[in-house]
C-alpha cells in the first residue's frame with residue numbers, strides 16, 4: 001500500500017463553489033478525513049464500475065470507514081455504454097434507496113464515464129447533491145474530473161444530456177494510475193500534451209524532455225514528474241474554469257483536437273479501435289496540420305507535435321486508425337453533427353504556434369473537406 005506523500009493542492013477559485021484538487025501518490029488515504037472536515041455528518045454512496053471495483057473499492061471503503069464515514073457501493077458495468085438513460089436511472093434510484101439526502105455525498109470513483117454519470121446523478125437527485133470526484137484514469141485526473149461538466153449520452157450524440165455541477169473535492173491519487181494498461185495511460189497522456197499545445201509552450205518543452213518519467217511514475221521511481229504533470233494540467237484547467245465556467249469563450253480551447261478527434265472516434269464506433277485520448281492525439285496533429293495548411297502556423301511546429309505524440313506511441317496519421325477510416329464526406333457529416341454549422345461556417349480550435357490555440361468561428365467546411373481528402377489519399 002502506498003503511504004500518502006506530501007500532496008499538491010490546486011484550488012479551483014469559483015467563489016461559493018470553490019474546491020480543492022488534491023494530487024499525490026497515496027492522496028486517497030486522506031479522503032475520509034477530508035470528507036469529515038467538509039461535511040462532518042455526511043453518509044456516502046460510492047458510484048464505481050466493475051473494473052475499478054476490483055482494484056480500488058475495498059480500499060476506499062476501508063478509508064471511509066476508518067474516518068467514521070458510512071458508505072455503500074453502486075457498481076455499474078465498465079465502459080462508455082453506461083452513460084445512458086437506463087444506467088443513469090439505475091444509479092439515481094440506488095442513491096434514493098440508500099437514503100442519501102441533502103448534506104450527504106456521492107463519491108465518483110472511476111474514470112471519465114463514472115465521473116460524468118455519478119456527477120449528473122448528483123446534479124439531479126433531490127435537485128442537487130454534493131459530490132466528490134476520485135478519478136482513477138489519467139484522462140479523468142487531468143481533465144474530466146475538474147470543472148463540473150457532467151452528463152450522459154443521447155442516442156443522437158455524446159454528452160448531449162447533462163448539467164454543470166461542480167464537485168466539492170477532487171482527489172487525484174497518482175498511484176491509482178499504476179493499475180492502468182499502458183494503452184489507457186498513453187491515451188490519457190494525449191490530454192496532458194493538449195494543455196501544452198493549447199496554452200503553455202514551456203510545458204510542452206518539458207513534456208518532450210520528461211514524458212518517460214511521467215509514464216514511469218510508480219512506487220520505485222524517485223521522480224515526481226507524473227505528479228508535476230497532473231498538477232500543471234489541473235492548474236491550467238482550474239484557471240480556465242474559474243474564468244469561464246460555462247464555456248462562453250476561453251473554455252472552448254480545451255476542445256483542441258476534439259472536433260477532428262470526435263469524427264474519427266465516432267467513425268470507429270466509440271470502440272477499442274480508437275480510444276478517446278487516441279482520437280484527441282490524432283485530432284491535435286490534424287488541428288496543427290490544418291492550421292499550417294492555412295498559413296497560420298509553421299509546418300515545423302506541426303512536425304514537432306507529430307514527432308512527440310508518435311514517440312509516445314499515439315496515433316498521428318489517419319492510417320494509424322485500426323480498421324481504416326471512412327471517406328472525407330462521411331467524416332464531414334460526423335463533424336457537422338458534432339459541431340453545428342453556423343451560417344455555413346464551422347467552429348474549430350486552430351493554432352498560431354505551440355501554446356497559441358485560438359477559437360476560429362469562420363472555418364469553411366469545403367476547406368476542411370479538401371484537407372481531409374488530402375490526408376486520406
Ligand code: GLY
Nearest residue numbers: 143147149251254
Ligand atoms: N473537457 C473539456 C472541458 O471540461 O471543458
